[in-house]
Amino acid sequence: MTTDSAYVIPGGTAGEGPYDPVVTPESAGWGYSGLRILTLEPGAVHTLSTGDSEFLVLPLTGGCTVAVDGQVFELTGRTGVFSSATDFAYVPRASRAVISSASGGRFALPSARTERGGLPARYGRKEDVPVELRGAGACSRQVNNYCLPGTFDAEQLLVCEVLTPAGNWSSYPPHKHDEARPGQESELEEIYWFEVSGGANGFGYQRVYGTAERPIDVLAEVRSGDTVLIPHGWHGPSIAAPGYDLYYLNVMAGPGQDRAWLICDDPAHGWVRSTWDTQDVDDRLPFGANR
Numbered sequence: 212m213t214t215d216s217a218y219v220i221p222g223g224t225a226g227e228g229p230y231d232p233v234v235t236p237e238s239a240g241w242g243y244s245g246l247r248i249l250t251l252e253p254g255a256v257h258t259l260s261t262g263d264s265e266f267l268v269l270p271l272t273g274g275c276t277v278a279v280d281g282q283v284f285e286l287t288g289r290t291g292v293f294s295s296a297t298d299f300a301y302v303p304r305a306s307r308a309v310i311s312s313a314s315g316g317r318f319a320l321p322s323a324r325t326e327r328g329g330l331p332a333r334y335g336r337k338e339d340v341p342v343e344l345r346g347a348g349a350c351s352r353q354v355n356n357y358c359l360p361g362t363f364d365a366e367q368l369l370v371c372e373v374l375t376p377a378g379n380w381s382s383y384p385p386h387k388h389d390e391a392r393p394g395q396e397s398e399l400e401e402i403y404w405f406e407v408s409g410g411a412n413g414f415g416y417q418r419v420y421g422t423a424e425r426p427i428d429v430l431a432e433v434r435s436g437d438t439v440l441i442p443h444g445w446h447g448p449s450i451a452a453p454g455y456d457l458y459y460l461n462v463m464a465g466p467g468q469d470r471a472w473l474i475c476d477d478p479a480h481g482w483v484r485s486t487w488d489t490q491d492v493d494d495r496l497p498f499g500a501n502r
Contacts, residue, residue, distance in 0.1 A: 219429060220234070225238070236324055241400045243324045249320055250318075257310045257311075263305075265367070266368075267320065267322075268310060269299045279306050293458060293499065300334055303366075304325055322368065330365065348491070351495075366470070375451040384482075384484060385476070385477040388465075390475075391467060397469075403417060404459060415433050418449075419439065
């Protein structure tokens with residue numbers, strides 16, 4: 212199989228200043244979704260100008276202070292992505308946010324281009340983040356639903372985290388969301404950003420595939436800091452290798468003004484969902500509760 216490497220961004224190859232990677236609508240070749248991963252040394256300060264996009268400030272490791280639009284949000288953060296969910300901040304379009312961290316850390320800045328700008332800067336409490344255990348058996352995974360319809364308001368941005376225990380499959384059955392079909396499917400560009408337990412040795416795999424009319428063909432080994440772009444097509448599975456837990460941040464946005472997240476399973480594999488009724492959820496979940 213030949214992987215279309217245009218959609219795979221290895222860690223360390225798309226950095227700019229304190230960001231690694233930087234994914235913009237222009238660099239991705241689409242219209243809406245973006246992501247920056249910001250690293251701050253202890254005591255460092257960074258200014259984020261949001262321009263035509265809305266952002267979250269989502270701690271991956273460490274905590275920070277976000278000053279924006281006359282408000283100051285203290286983000287406690289977390290020790291790492293496998294330890295717990297985190298608090299976060301929403302930064303609207305056409306804003307200037309000053310991000311500082313006394314102890315240093317890494318912070319995800321997912322974004323969505325939007326023409327609207329009616330929502331204010333806001334703080335998202337860790338305790339209000341819905342933590343979902345999805346699937347069963349070897350398809351068990353944890354989803355931290357930060358900024359989705361019904362969990363936290365945004366103009367067009369959708370953000371969640373998926374944590375998959377070692378040896379399990381997530382983002383499965385393969386699904387897509389690249390057509391606007393009211394009540395069935397929404398058109399969304401998606402970014403997967405990965406972190407894998409086990410340091411430099413940790414790895415997993417990501418599959419993306421399309422149709423004859425809209426081809427895309429990705430089967431990528433992924434390690435911490437790698438990014439996969441999904442402009443269209445079926446995506447899944449995301450495979451955690453035995454011995455290595457898999458984390459990925461999902462960033463989605465698209466042209467739909469109703470901010471819906473509607474997916475369609477690959478009909479060849481959707482039947483797998485029915486097998487979960489007779490299986491238990493992996494008892495290694497949720498992360499941070501029993502490890």
